[in-house]
Amino acid sequence: MADSKREIERKYEATDATRLPDLGRVAGVGSVAHEGVMELDAVYYDTEDLRLAAGNVTLRRRTGGSDAGWHLKLPVADGVRDEIRAPLSGHVPARLTALIRSRVLDAPVVPVVRLVSARDVHVLLDDDGAPLAELSVDEVRAERLPGGDRTAAWTEIEAELADDGDPAFLDTVGRTLEEAGIRPATAPSKLARALAETGSAPARPREDEPRTAGDHVLGYVRRQAEAIVALDPAVRRGLPDSVHRMRVATRRLRSALRTYRRVLDREATRPLGTELKWLAGELGVDRDQEVLDARLRARLDALPRPLVIGPVRARLRLWSAAGRSGSRRRTTAVLDSARYLDLLRALEALLAAPPLLPGATAAPGDELARAVRKDHRRLAGRVAHALEQAPGPERDAALHSARKAAKRARYAAEAARPALGKPAKKAAKRLKAVQSLLGDHQDGVVARGTLRALAVQAHAAGEPSFTWGLVYGREEAVAAATERELPGVWHRAHKARIRRARGH
Template structure:
């Protein structure tokens, strides 16, 4: 089994001489509880060429603390990630393996970095005792396990929003830290900093400015291909609107390949068009079920209550759950297929 949570956090630079401001004086804070110090030992996994890190995805096995286990973090927006967790085991859990397949394809994931963090934790709560955020000071030691042999050490401050908290509160905390001379971190994650300071890191620079018609077409095709890859985990997890959005990206890809035949290699794009049509069709099954469920529910809600006989809503809900389950299993089977992986490889080759 695996569970998930939305993680919203900010990171800040620190040194041994850094002192936290009085957090109890931050607007909205009623009290600050010192939760103590813990040691966290995490090994991060990736392919040899760091495909996960290149997409700002992290996969780790961590011991220590209250959430020991496997953690997969998927980017949502700047400073926002979905964290999917699974219990401790010797191998990467199958559920998490499936969620990274669109990025790693059939390449094995191996240990690349070990991070040992000594974490000093403070919990900020409101006047009514509601948790607002957790602020921790982390002393980090990074050891490269593959792709380098160096180590690195640093101290950082991490402010993580409590579940269902208001993101604006992190802005308030951030202003208090910056007024105390504490600056935001240049690295978006511990892993990114560890990779950069201990050996080879994936390239994260901006793409070159398109100059020719071919450059513009390839840039557009690349954006849609990246959307398909990034949306794959969301579709597998059954997140709202993910199937529709992935299907749109697939159809845009196919349209671009068909429209710009004079710019792109026809021998390479002709079979891709066929495979993209197949993928859009497979996604369409799930999407059609979504649309049908929404329409039936809306029509039922419009009827006068006197015309609704029996437990119509319950029956419709059961029918919807069965239909959605069947459609989702079919979609997942398509994403697990060799045909889908071949399509992703072909897109990589086209854009290489």
């Protein structure tokens, strides 16, 4: 069984002449417990081309210390990582293998570095004896594998926050260390330093200043592709909002391929777009269930207690549990599928050899603005068509179509923002308002269908269906209010559109 913890730490350089200051003088520290020196022996695993290290991910098998076993560290933010642990075994545990699959694909992971450390541990305690942080002085010897003929050695100081501690305390510790002449480490991790000092470090994409339309579009595409890969383990772990964020990255990427067809050859990217649509749809099964569940619970919570008649909450819980259980299993199966891995390979291939068209060499201010205006015109036509329809199913369908167009136009403006500046930022903000309004309307359409189904189930079970009908009516009222609000929201978005420059 694997478990996990949030690791928040700071690293500092040390030399043979480095002396720790009196840690008892750190503000907030009541006492310091010196736990002595422990010997740690860790072998780090990666692909031959160091795909994990390139993504700031580490996988190791460590003996010694209180947490011997397999450790997978996934980046969260600067100085913050999630560490997933599994018991010692002779091979990489299946749980950890799944969490790195989006990065390594089918490439084998092999030993790349061995780190042997002598760790001198000091625990900083508050006045009540509760741990605040652990500060260690590590004497490290690194060996590049296989062979071990390339080595490096150094000493570093590591300050790790105690569980549920205040990250600001590490700032206090850091100030005390720096006053003693101890400087922050330049390498983000022991592995990164070991790779750099014993051979080649992982190859990273060059971050040149974008000059052309192609540079901007490819930069945006790369960021969305990297987001999909990085969010894969979070989705597998069931972390909050991870499915939603991965789905958004998938949709942004697909929209970019469709919008910027004068930059990237649409005939070449069309199959990839089809697969991205499939992935977004599969992720939507879980996300849509989550959104609908929250919406129905909120509607019931808003009702006066006398109007909640019958076991409505129990029925909603049963419906929700059944739906979420099935959707979670389905999402995990999708991420384990050959089709998904083929999609990730296709994204790699696209970025390695992008099918650029002549528009890629154009000035970004011209080419990107042209594409944004085109998506805005498409949205304008769909909004006008929707507002022409009488209230009912046909208008609902037309508004849903307009919502999709609003999302695509918003993503187009977001992608163009680095090149177009404030006009694109303003357009994206106003288009997001249109998308959100239409999204709430569509959520209401779906909710009404579910409410009707729940009412039918309740009636068949001999339960009162009054409350379900009442909530259905309130959803109808909300939808009508949304439709009345749309013209004003759309007018503001239309005024913020990217305009053609004079002389063009």
